[in-house]
Amino acid sequence: MKVLVTVKEVAEVDDEFRISGLDIDEGSLEYDLNEWDDYAVEEAVQLSEADETDDVEVVTVTVGPERAEETVRMALAKGADRAVRVWDDALAETQFLDLDAKAELLAAIAEEEEPDLVLSGVQAADDTNGATGVALAERLGVEWAAVVNAMELDADAGVASVRRELEGGVEELTDVELPAVLTIQTGINEPRYASLRGIRQAQRKPLEVYDLDDVGLDESVVDSPVERTDMYEPESEGNATVWEGSPEDTAESLAEFLRDEGVVDA
Amino acid sequence: MxxxxxxxxxxxxxxxxxxxxxxxxxxxxxxxxxxxxxxxxxxxxxxxxxxxxxxxxxxxxxxxxxxxxxxxxxxxxxxxxxxxxxxxxxxxxxxxxxxxxxxxxxxxxxxxxxxxxxxxxxxxxxxxxxxxxxxxxxxxxxxxxxxxxxxxxxxxxxxxxxxxxxxxxxFDADVADDLGTTVNGFEEVGGGDVDITEADVLVSVGRGIEEEDNIPLIEELADTLGATLSSSRPIVDNGWLPKNRQVGQSGKVVTPDVYIAVGISGAVQHVAGMKGADTIVAINSDPSAPIYDIADYGIVDDLFEVVPELIEAFGGEAPDV
The missing domain is CATH 3.40.50.620 (HUPs)
Structure with missing residues (x-):
């Protein structure tokens, strides 16, 4: 069977940052594998390792510029078998990719790869849309489940038995027919660190790069009725009393407060 | 419209x-x-x-x-x-x-x-x-x-x-009757030895603690204060504390008298679980962390410097971490 994992390189913002125009200044950003996708990759690799017939192929798909290959190689180093990356000048020039564009690009790859299972992070850490996986499933006409924090696969029966993490410490137990897209929640497993051997092997694993033409799409994929018009630092709503001084001083201020409140006996 | x-x-x-x-x-x-x-x-x-x-x-x-x-x-x-x-x-x-x-x-x-x-x-x-x-x-x-x-x-x-x-x-909808997704039931998670929703004082630890080996520092603080230990999501995701300690949207909603957030940035999902606390104290080195939007008191400094001092202020002994 084949497992397709959607992998996004996300931007992390430094504590001190600048906004230039409608986005964070490039100098304030660092890039990394999206945390949710790290769990999705791990889940796929564990499926592959648990399969005694060695018949599970794990393919990652990324929409992103060349810079994202570092992230893609990291997923390969952790055990994915090969990778696909889609990018195009038309994508680079657009303000941002909306939900529709992402779903359409990923669907073009998924239709080519015909996976039995697609694992996608619940959301990306940078734009936190939380909608791409389900939109992709609908576009592919397959089943799905969002916010999965445990799963068991019965490949013969073609069913994934999953737990969906609802609010308030409640989990929903659900059976999903394959093929399906599952959006993976953090905590479902313990993502591994890439081993040195894995990192070396990753350099030799196939990483195919496609442009829009290659995947049968054109520039209209970026057309969007949604336009970003502003980005700003929210005004702090806080009015916290901040204790100043050395750690000894501030700790003493807090200690005094806790004594006054009766939290701790003086 | x-x-x-x-x-x-x-x-x-x-x-x-x-x-x-x-x-x-x-x-x-x-x-x-x-x-x-x-x-x-x-x-x-x-x-x-x-x-x-x-x-x-x-x-x-x-x-x-x-x-x-x-x-x-x-x-x-x-x-x-x-x-x-x-x-x-x-x-x-x-x-x-x-x-x-x-x-x-x-x-x-x-x-x-x-x-x-x-x-x-x-x-x-x-x-x-x-x-x-x-x-x-x-x-x-x-x-x-x-x-x-x-x-x-x-x-x-x-x-x-x-x-x-x-x-x-x-409204008479014509819904699919051959469902490819079947909901079989629900399960409450996060029971166990302690009920953080009952605590008057919570000391809550977040990602700022960096490593599992550092958790005892916050445990000691909670013990010294006679408080209950809770955490934000990443700590539970990493398996450093059990699920019943998790405060937030997918964990427990708590309303203690005092909530001391140590190394917690204050993501919206976390805040949803603790904004009802009477008094919120934050210890976080990032002054722009959203936790300061809802905190009543704050110490903008390295938790590894502040927490040992705090433990000692109450006559405890900070573990080496």
């Missing part, structure tokens, strides 16, 4: 966010004096319709299909009602279940979807406000479309309280 809001319920209870959507939906409809309709799918729809009949609601549509949420039933019902009413705005909760069907409905209807909306201005189309990069910035988006869908972040709008005089109408 008109607005169609989709209510949410679980295990027999209408969820608060349903009433929040009525407030948000009414505001949206008011921008042009249009109708606000609400639909509830599944469960005891008549009882739910009663509760959804709040001031400002024109019609409550009931779809009597199934007991609990099933995304295929929801997607079919909402898609069909949408086709009939042709609302300008489809409004749904930005909840785990909302995000399990709204993206599919938006795809089917070919309308743009903006998720996790915290504010909006309606005019021609809609301008919405979202957070990005973990709440460090807010962004505005202009949606230039005749019809669109938004999911609204829970607890951003007040619940609609005043009772109304809405028409209640059953």
């Amino acid at each position: 008109s607005v169609l809001a989709v209510a949410e319920h679980r295990r027999g209870d209408l969820r608060d966010v349903s009433l929040e959507l009525i407030t948000a939906g009414r505001r949206l409809a008011d921008a042009t004096g249009g109708d606000l309709d609400v639909v509830v799918v599944g469960g005891d729809v008549d009882a739910f319709a009663d509760r959804l009949d709040r001031e400002g609601v024109d019609t409550v549509y009931t779809v009597d299909e199934g007991e609990e949420f099933n995304h295929e039933v929801y997607a079919d019902a909402v898609e069909q009602l949408h086709a009939e009413l042709e609302p300008t705005a489809l409004v749904a909760p930005n909840s785990v279940n909302g995000l399990d069907y709204v993206p599919a409905v938006a795809e089917r209807l070919d309308v743009p979807l903006i998720t996790d909306v915290i504010d909006f201005e309606a005019g021609d189309g809609i301008e919405v406000t979202r957070e990005q990069y973990g709440g460090k910035v807010e962004t505005a988006y202009d949606v230039d479309a005749d019809q669109y869908a938004v999911t609204i972040r829970p607890a951003e709008y007040p619940k609609a309280e005043a009772s109304g005089d809405a028409t209640v109408e059953a």
